[in-house]
Amino acid sequence: MTEGFHRPQTEMIPNRAAPASSVGIVGWVRTNLLSSWVNVGLTLIGFYLIWLIVPPLLMWAFFDATYIGTDRFACEDRVGACWVFLDQRFAQFLYGFYPSEQTWRVNIALIMLIPALAPLLFDKMPGGKYLRWFSLAYPFIATFLLIGGFGLEEIPTNKFGGFMLNITVGLAGIFLSLPVGILLALGRRSQLPFVRIFCIGFIEVFRGVPLITMMFTAAMLLPLFLPPQMSLDLVVRVIVVVTAFASAYMAEVIRGGLAAIDRGQYEAAQALGLSYWKSMLLIILPQALKYSIPGIVNTFIALFKDTTLVIVIGLFDILNIGRSMVANPDWLGLGIETYAIIALSFFTVCFSISRYSLSLERRLDTSR
Amino acid sequence: MTDTPKPGSSSGSIWTNERARGIVSQVLLVGGIIAVVWFLVSNTNTNLEQAGLELGFGFLADQAFFEINQNLIEYSSTSTFGRALLVGLLNTLLVSVLGIITATIVGFVMGVLRLSNNWMVSRMAGIYVEGTRNVPLLLQIIFWWTILTGLPRVADSLAIGNAVYLNNRGVRFPAPILEPGMGLVIVTAVIGLIVALIISGWASRRRVATGQGFPSLWVNLMLIFLFPVLLFLLLGRPLSFDVPVPGRFNFTGGMNVTPELVALWWALTLYTGSFIAETVRAGILAVHRGQTEAAYALGLRPGQTMRKVVIPQALRVIVPPLTSQYLNLTKNSSLAIVVGYQDFVSVGNTALNQSGHSIEIVAIWLAVYLSLSLATSAFMNWYNSRIALVER
Numbered sequence: 001m002t003e004g005f006h007r008p009q010t011e012m013i014p015n016r017a018a019p020a021s022s023v024g025i026v027g028w029v030r031t032n033l034l035s036s037w038v039n040v041g042l043t044l045i046g047f048y049l050i051w052l053i054v055p056p057l058l059m060w061a062f063f064d065a066t067y068i069g070t071d072r073f074a075c076e077d078r079v080g081a082c083w084v085f086l087d088q089r090f091a092q093f094l095y096g097f098y099p100s101e102q103t104w105r106v107n108i109a110l111i112m113l114i115p116a117l118a119p120l121l122f123d124k125m126p127g128g129k130y131l132r133w134f135s136l137a138y139p140f141i142a143t144f145l146l147i148g149g150f151g152l153e154e155i156p157t158n159k160f161g162g163f164m165l166n167i168t169v170g171l172a173g174i175f176l177s178l179p180v181g182i183l184l185a186l187g188r189r190s191q192l193p194f195v196r197i198f199c200i201g202f203i204e205v206f207r208g209v210p211l212i213t214m215m216f217t218a219a220m221l222l223p224l225f226l227p228p229q230m231s232l233d234l235v236v237r238v239i240v241v242v243t244a245f246a247s248a249y250m251a252e253v254i255r256g257g258l259a260a261i262d263r264g265q266y267e268a269a270q271a272l273g274l275s276y277w278k279s280m281l282l283i284i285l286p287q288a289l290k291y292s293i294p295g296i297v298n299t300f301i302a303l304f305k306d307t308t309l310v311i312v313i314g315l316f317d318i319l320n321i322g323r324s325m326v327a328n329p330d331w332l333g334l335g336i337e338t339y340a341i342i343a344l345s346f347f348t349v350c351f352s353i354s355r356y357s358l359s360l361e362r363r364l365d366t367s368r
Numbered sequence: 369m370t371d372t373p374k375p376g377s378s379s380g381s382i383w384t385n386e387r388a389r390g391i392v393s394q395v396l397l398v399g400g401i402i403a404v405v406w407f408l409v410s411n412t413n414t415n416l417e418q419a420g421l422e423l424g425f426g427f428l429a430d431q432a433f434f435e436i437n438q439n440l441i442e443y444s445s446t447s448t449f450g451r452a453l454l455v456g457l458l459n460t461l462l463v464s465v466l467g468i469i470t471a472t473i474v475g476f477v478m479g480v481l482r483l484s485n486n487w488m489v490s491r492m493a494g495i496y497v498e499g500t501r502n503v504p505l506l507l508q509i510i511f512w513w514t515i516l517t518g519l520p521r522v523a524d525s526l527a528i529g530n531a532v533y534l535n536n537r538g539v540r541f542p543a544p545i546l547e548p549g550m551g552l553v554i555v556t557a558v559i560g561l562i563v564a565l566i567i568s569g570w571a572s573r574r575r576v577a578t579g580q581g582f583p584s585l586w587v588n589l590m591l592i593f594l595f596p597v598l599l600f601l602l603l604g605r606p607l608s609f610d611v612p613v614p615g616r617f618n619f620t621g622g623m624n625v626t627p628e629l630v631a632l633w634w635a636l637t638l639y640t641g642s643f644i645a646e647t648v649r650a651g652i653l654a655v656h657r658g659q660t661e662a663a664y665a666l667g668l669r670p671g672q673t674m675r676k677v678v679i680p681q682a683l684r685v686i687v688p689p690l691t692s693q694y695l696n697l698t699k700n701s702s703l704a705i706v707v708g709y710q711d712f713v714s715v716g717n718t719a720l721n722q723s724g725h726s727i728e729i730v731a732i733w734l735a736v737y738l739s740l741s742l743a744t745s746a747f748m749n750w751y752n753s754r755i756a757l758v759e760r
Contacts, residue, residue: 032487039486046488194394205734208741210699212713213733220726224415225408304491306505306586321506323684343503350502
């Protein structure tokens with residue numbers, strides 16, 4: 001056998017590694033940061049911005065900050081942030097004016113929220129069937145815990161405040177607006193002209209006006225509309241208005257879900273001899289709601305952010321508590337710190353919900 | 369199924385007849401609404417009677433007795449409630465138009481940057497979008513207002529190039545003064561714009577019919593900018609600026625924008641901008657990759673591909689949600705009330721407290737915002753039907 005060019009290749013040549021410049025960290029940097037001269041420039045500008053913003057921000061927020069004290073005078077000789085109020089006013093930010101010896105009720109209601117939401121958020125839950133009943137019962141349990149009665153000390157709703165008020169109004173709004181929204185969406189697609197006109201009118205009016213005007217309506221007009229002896233609690237009035245407002249948006253989201261369902265499903269339900277309500281409840285709505293979940297979640301995020309509007313009618317949600325604290329001589333000039341903390345609270349909740357909704361969207365998309 | 373219909377259980381009854389059932393349920397609905405409305409109206413009448421108030425819009429002609437700190441038209445505390453509401457409405461429109469312009473720019477830039485293949489750039493745009501849209505707008509407005517009112521006092525204003533001054537009373541900047549002849553320049557520019565619109569319509573129709581191109585971009589730029597600028601120079605620059613001069617207590621000359629307006633405008637821009645960025649991103653992503661590839665295969669340059677293939681198709685997806693974002697911005701501008709910018713809702717609220725005519729004021733609010741919203745949806749329907757014709 002001569003050494004030469006005609007020797008047949010009997011073995012596979014092993015795969016060669018990709019060029020070092022296109023894999024690993026180097027490759028990633030080359031394709032994502034330095035792919036062209038423009039991109040090199042943009043990357044440099046990006047690094048410059050980070051260098052400009054991040055170190056001073058960290059210094060301000062953590063290293064130069066003051067954490068311990070009783071009022072703002074503890075921070076007078078510091079250049080960084082003043083987080084003293086967190087220690088001093090934490091309970092108020094969370095619970096408002098809820099009596100401090102009763103706040104365990106709020107905590108329990110919040111903790112019970114996790115098993116109540118779990119079966120709605122995740123498909124495969126051990127014991128999900130029973131948890132679902134718990135989810136249905138949760139609003140009543142939570143209402144009982146927060147307001148009291150039947151042995152528990154009764155707490156008037158004007159003591160509600162802080163982040164707990166935002167969460168209460170937001171959750172009550174979404175929970176109540178879902179059934180109303182479904183009815184409105186079905187009504188808008190109804191064959192019956194009066195039902196349709198009423199639903200269109202309701203939806204368009206509430207979607208067309210700013211929530212703030214509705215808040216004023218709740219605060220100033222509803223008492224005019226009701227008999228003098230029947231006085232509705234302000235928080236209840238706010239929940240009514242927020243529900244009406246959110247259900248108009250919810251109706252449009254669900255209408256989109258209803259429209260996404262194939263005609264054949266409606267026809268098959270009719271062919272099986274199901275009545276309108278049965279075909280809706282058993283065939284159409286379960287599918288339509290599944291398609292509307294991302295929209296429903298987005299409505300909830302919007303609603304939750306909008307709960308800060310209760311400020312205009314004088315309720316003390318977390319934003320109003322912060323705002324009035326900043327106006328207090330003991331805490332004057334701590335606006336940026338206070339609002340940063342409140343912003344962070346909302347961001348945490350809304351961002352995690354929106355991430356969840358994104359992952360859900362992807363999951364629903366593949367199942368189609 | 370346990371509940372199969374038992375034969376004959378209800379046949380022939382009114383319940384099995386779909387039409388009859390429909391009529392009955394509608395009668396019940398209408399009856400219910402009438403009953404509720406009657407209940408509310410009768411309550412309202414008793415309540416109003418007890419409070420000694422009368423319904424009616426006559427109060428709009430009464431003297432308002434309150435000041436408004438920013439008025440685009442002449443207004444004083446001796447003016448009427450009607451005029452006060454008009455001033456408020458103009459303030460709402462002012463901040464909305466300003467916000468729509470800047471939010472569109474921010475939104476388009478950020479939406480495109482978010483799709484950049486540069487990791488750093490797309491991440492930074494992403495941080496902006498997620499950071500602003502997950503925080504309540506009301507909080508953002510209050511935050512910026514806190515920062516702006518925390519600026520130095522008038523005497524220690526921060527100066528930018530000896531022309532723009534920042535202080536806790538807002539931003540003071542040079543005011544343009546129109547001298548005789550400037551009107552002519554503006555008229556020329558407007559006429560140029562109209563002619564340019566006609567020309568581009570004609571050019572695109574001719575291109576569709578004959579395939580011949582026309583350099584409408586250059587002709588139009590000339591019409592809109594070159595002629596007015598030439599005329600401006602010919603007439604001896606009939607525009608000057610009233611530059612603010614710092615005095616001992618206050619400025620002389622220039623224009624002042626209140627911190628309320630700036631905070632509201634800035635917050636609305638950032639907040640709505642993040643939603644517009646998402647809309648733009650979705651719109652561009654909605655254009656199929658094959659479109660870009662086909663355009664490259666036909667030999668179009670990347671810029672041409674973007675301008676003539678991707679953007680026209682993306683706009684179809686972008687415009688409807690964009691108009692509803694504009695409407696949202698206009699509605700959200702009513703949050704002005706918390707920082708004391710006197711917009712339509714804020715002025716209405718003051719008028720309501722002064723006059724006690726709450727029902728009428730709320731009715732005016734509803735009427736105005738509903739007409740804005742109906743006008744927007746009319747535009748959206750018109751646009752949708754127009755682009756539907758273009759579709760294959």
